[in-house]
Amino acid sequence: MIRVLGCHGSIAARCHTTSFLLDDDILIDAGSGVGELRLDELARIDHILLSHSHLDHILSVPLLADSVxxxxxxxxxxxxLRPIQVHGLPQTLEAIKAHILNGVIWPDFSRLPSAAHPILTLHPFNIGDVLTFPSHGGGADRVVRVLPARHTVPGVGFGVETPQGLWIYTGDTGPNPDLWKLLSGQRIAQLVIETAFGNEEAHLAEISGHLSPQSLAKELAQLDGQVSVFITHPKPGEVPAVLSQIRALDSQHRIEPLREGQRFGVPVSDR
Known part of the structure; x- marks a missing residue:
């Protein structure tokens, strides 16, 4: 089960920044949507997978540590003490250590409550890695692929393996030919892809490593077959305009907006 906690590019009432909960113990990004979880739900989180270092995707990491x-x-x-394992690119983890867990912005919970027994442990991965997380309930392992992304800072997407195919989350990305080459011939259950700006701000999308509806169309044209596509990361005030431009696209794919609280009932890989 994948639960959408946040899927906006910024905050407003009932709009949270990016975070997904895989089963009940793995966060994929840690935006403001994590605050929708009850305290007992927060305490069950064992792993956090970070796509990149920007604040809207990491802001709940230090707060979660303090809460549980x-x-x-x-x-x-x-x-x-059972530590929470934070997984990310080396550059992402280094940025969090240097700029967040530095004793100035927030205490260094990678050394607290003690250096020998911290609440956060940091675990680097690289693009192309395959991460395996055992199930607590004795079911199938959760298998997550680390996928390429193109953003203004080093970033990744993720692919969760399921019997129906891959559940893909692109992370923040601009045009990303490496991803489509990698996914060519793969079975895709759902694709969660960002579209942060409207066409009137296509230049801003380009220079900031994001997509607009017109660049989204070019990306989806590289995707084989017909796929269920879900749009994430629009700014709260721009959602209607961006979705209107997306609905006007000529695409073979089924395109819908992602919504907070949405659940993907995709069982994990049985390999």
Missing amino acids: IKLRMGPGGLPD
């Missing part, structure tokens, strides 16, 4: 320390301690106290 006591709840993740076992009966033995500090030595039994």
Whole structure:
């Protein structure tokens, strides 16, 4: 099960920035949507997969750490603390350490409550890696591929393997030919792809590493077959205009807006 916690490019009432919950223990990005989870749900999160270092995708990492320390301690106290594993590109993790967990913006929870038993541990990955997460309930492993993205900072997308095909999240990206080459011939269950700006701001989308409806059309034309496509990351005040331009596209794919609270009932890989 994949639950959409946030799918906007900024905040407003009932609009949260990007975050998805895979089953009940893996966050894919950690935007403001994480705040929709109850405290007991937050305490069950064991892994956070970060697409890149921009604030709208990482802002809940330090806050989550502060919220769940006591709840993740076992009966033995500090030595039994279950850390949350934060996974990202080396550059992403370095940026978080340098600019967020630096004792100035926020305490360094990669060394707290103690250096030997921190609540956050940092785990680098690279594009092309395949991450495997065992199921707590004895079911199938969760298998996540790290996919290429093209943004203004080093970034990635993710592909969650399911029996129906890949659930793809592009991350923040501009035109991304490497992704479509990689996905050629692959079975895709759903594609979650960003469109951050309207066509009137196509130049801004280009220089900021994002898509507009006209560049989205060119990206989707490189995708084989007919795919269920879900649009994420529009700014709250621009959603109607962006969606209107997307609906006007001539595309063979089924294109819908992503919504907070939406759930994808895709069982994980049984490989």
